[in-house]
Amino acid sequence: MPQKITAIESRLVRLPVADVDTDQIIPARYLKVTSKDGLRECLFADWRQDPDFVLNRPEAEGAHVLVAGDNFGCGSSREHAPWALVSWGFRAVVSTSFADIFRNNALKNGLLPVVAPEDAHRELMESDRAATVTIDLRSQTLTTPSGRLVEFPVDSFARHCLLEGIDELGYLLSFEERIEAHEEARS
């Protein structure tokens, strides 16, 4: 069951790279696992070899919001990507767009994909290290370090599930009779 989300106030980890694919978020050699646990150390494992990589800098410690370039999470459908991001401590990723499967997977794990307008996104990317953002899911707004309030879109059902801590499978199971009727009509 994903963690409920209402509001997040955090410093930022800035990754000014477009088209970050899920192979970078977690390389395939770490996918030989059978549980969701212990993926923290696999997050961006190859890029973290560089001592200057953003996750290796002191300001990354305790930050819950990742800001990355356009088309974040493209490529493989591995849900290990949001699992690894969440186990690191991230609760939201801000970008100008997300790949479809990653967005779906993130929302199912209490990781909020926030699509910000380009100028607000640029402000976050260029803000200083101590800057913080506030992301409020209820009002679907992000407050930039300069205090600007921008709205972001979220699927209404995903939002409902995240705010209420509702589990999608439970909702699906409530359709049992109609699923049966569908199966009968088709057979």
Next chain:
Amino acid sequence: MTTPRTLFDKVWDAHVVAEEPERPAVLYVDLHLVHEVTSPQAFSGLRARGLGVRRPDLTLATMDHSTPTVKRSLQMADPEAQAQLRTLIDNCHEFRIPLYEVGSDRNGIVHVIGPELGRTQPGMTIVCGDSHTSTHGAFGALAFGIGTSEVEHVLATQCLLQRKPKSYEVRFDGRPGPGVTAKDLILALIAKIGTGGGTGHVMEYTGEAVRALDMEGRMTVCNMSIEAGARAGMIAPDDTTYQYLAGREFAPEGRELEVAMAHWRQLPTDEGASYDRTVTVDVGAVEPMITWGTNPGMGIPITAPVPEAPNGAYDKALSYMQLESGKPLLGKEVDVVFVGSCTNSRIGDLRMAASVLRGRKVKDGVRMLVVPGSHHIKKEAEAEGLHEVFLAAGAEWREPGCSMCIAMNGDQLSPGQVAVSTSNRNFEGRQGKGGRTFLASPLTAAACAVTGEVTDPRTLEVR
């Protein structure tokens, strides 16, 4: 009069179980494909809730990602992979899901065996915890990759919660020139619209060049829909589709086939139906394609120089690939050539590679791996003597699996090595940490193996 509908609309509409206001549709799944990597946590979830698998008969499991492409694969896997493979065996046994494990005649890459066994059929909804599920769209199915949470949803309910994506017509007009294959068409499209160009959309591939493709070529095209960011790719079924399906193990026969055919023939997009977006590719102008960078959108005609971006957008990719803008890729030295993966490991792909290698040798110092997509394909290739062509040329002829496409089964590049690969992803480290990948067709890959450098396949006579 009814509103004209697209192929995608028709398949979508037929599978909506329920659609409450403001809620995503409950979409029924006709076939759920399962593999070892993205399923263990889903089965654990079922167990934790005390749920069963609703339709094991509509579920099919295989092992492909973490299986070494050698004999006695299960025993040869590393301990972590072995544990994962054993978990799949246990899960399939407990939940009574048919599993084609390594060693089985029906084993192979998940997106190769579904069509090959006749399980993939027109008009179906097909999902799998794997982004290349888009492959099955070649049959006029709506097929897409899902995450592990959704795998659990489908196991438990045979349904998914989905918002309907938009539609995107991709027209391939005209006829391809020599040396231009299905792989070149899809690489040309992705180079044109970018790796996020199809996000939020289901593509339908139309046009003369798509009609002219055989099923294997169509699968290659649909396979890489996800590399353009699309949710799925589809091609309307036609006689090529029906001929491919005829006689396959799980394909309908007799009276059942007549009923199915009547349905399948209704699937193609109606005259006058509209798409949310359309793009046209002039196939006559497409050359053999190759990628130079670190995502599949970074593709160029093989004779073109490495491109320049005024704003430094390519700097990271150029630095990783150790390439310079403005310089040709032709002539670049190659360490490894990989022919395989769910994109290009079918019999036609192997025949293409063999047509170049026949009577030639893989260049000294180059390692070439040829990895059939399934046991069935391996047997078929051996019956034709293709393996002898590969072995005589000095290539490795391996057991089926995902192999060097994903670098989690022992087949991988060493840091710094350069590969020409028929797979689908050139992301940093995709084929092994520090490895560098040029994506290309089986023809181009084989030509590069012969010369040991990036080579235009049109310069080598086909034998």
